[in-house]
Amino acid sequence: MIGLSKAPRLVATDLDGTLVRSDESVSPRSMSALKRLAASGVILVGATGRGPRLLELCRNDIPSADFLVLGQGAFVYECRYDDSIVEMANRSVDGEILHDTLKLIEAEVGPLRALAEPADNLRHIAGDPWPDWPWPSVVPQAAPREVAFTGPMVKGFFKSDAIDGPELLQIAMELVDLDSVVLTESGVGMLEVCPVGVDKANGIQVVLDKFDIGWEDVLVFGDATNDLSMIHRAGHAVAMANAHPWVKSAADETTVDGNDDDGLAQYIEEVLELLS
Structure with missing residues (x-):
């Protein structure tokens, strides 16, 4: 049973260590759960430290994402429409x-x-x-x-x-x-x-401003210390079972399983039940 009290309007997830497994793959179960989440009308954001040179790798890892926050928040891309990419933020x-x-x-x-x-x-x-x-x-x-x-x-x-x-x-x-x-x-x-002012929370804020969504309607997932900015801001924050102790301490709850065992997919599947 998850601790989420209301359906989110936006879900943001880290990639490496959260969605992406140790062998650098994403499970079919995770792909399916995120695809269903995006189809439900929830805005899906991938938020990662990976820089813009890894944009295509990010798109392959989370193809259902409406937006990608890269470079720890320095770059924000809208990728909701087929193969088109729109750059929304760029900091150096x-x-x-x-x-x-x-x-x-x-x-x-x-x-x-x-x-x-x-x-x-x-x-x-x-x-x-x-x-x-x-x-x-x-x-x-x-x-x-x-x-x-x-x-x-x-x-x-x-x-x-x-x-x-x-x-x-x-x-x-x-x-x-x-x-x-x-x-x-x-x-x-x-x-x-x-760059000054760059973190994942500030990158996600670019997306929130576009839709006039408040942080109270945001659900986030993370595992590493670079996820703390969004974990501290989100209405509900979930740490992975494999997360750093600082992240677990800051989050509202922790997944049962880690990134190698579909911990995120299990949680999203329960969110989908809440949305139905």
């Missing part, structure tokens, strides 16, 4: 700010691996060698930092071989000027440094 940060942030953190914690994701899609994600980069469909290019961190950026990726992602986030929060960048961590062991 100067690469020099990211580079300065990197040097500041490294002075405290020691060497980090670092990559820069340019806002210009014709440029490669570039920087230090990164053998365990988690998205094989986009291959980073090795480049000197002085070259990689130039121009407008979607975000920077920083990783320590000695400190895990959430701990690195906590350390960096005490060091960095949070009026110049936003820091987050998406559950894959790396710190992400984003």
Whole structure:
């Protein structure tokens, strides 16, 4: 029995670790449940840290989505009509700010691996060698930092071989000027440094404004610390069984099963009963 007290007007779900399984697939059961949800008239939003270069991968993972919030909230796309894509938001940060942030953190914690994701899609994600980069469909290019961190950026990726992602986030929060960048961590062991004002809640807000929907009518699902902004704002927030402890603590309830065992699909199926 789910704890949701009323039918939502908008459902937003994280992708990796929430909808997407550990083998990078989405189950047929999840696909079916989300398709039925969208067909019921509920607005469906996929909200992810993945940048715009992974837009097609996101569309494949959640094809029923009416909107996609990418880059931790920096980019918002409407994708409700067949193959058409309409960009609704686009935020960037100067690469020099990211580079300065990197040097500041490294002075405290020691060497980090670092990559820069340019806002210009014709440029490669570039920087230090990164053998365990988690998205094989986009291959980073090795480049000197002085070259990689130039121009407008979607975000920077920083990783320590000695400190895990959430701990690195906590350390960096005490060091960095949070009026110049936003820091987050998406559950894959790396710190992400984003433009000011960028988080998933602000990305979803673009969609809410379009339809004049309040957060009290929003249901969200997440697993990692980068989901906390939308979990704190939503009328009802659900953490995955595999979620970080901070996320479980902030959410209204937790799924019975995790992302590898259709935890989200099970919950959505009960939401569909509430809608019927």
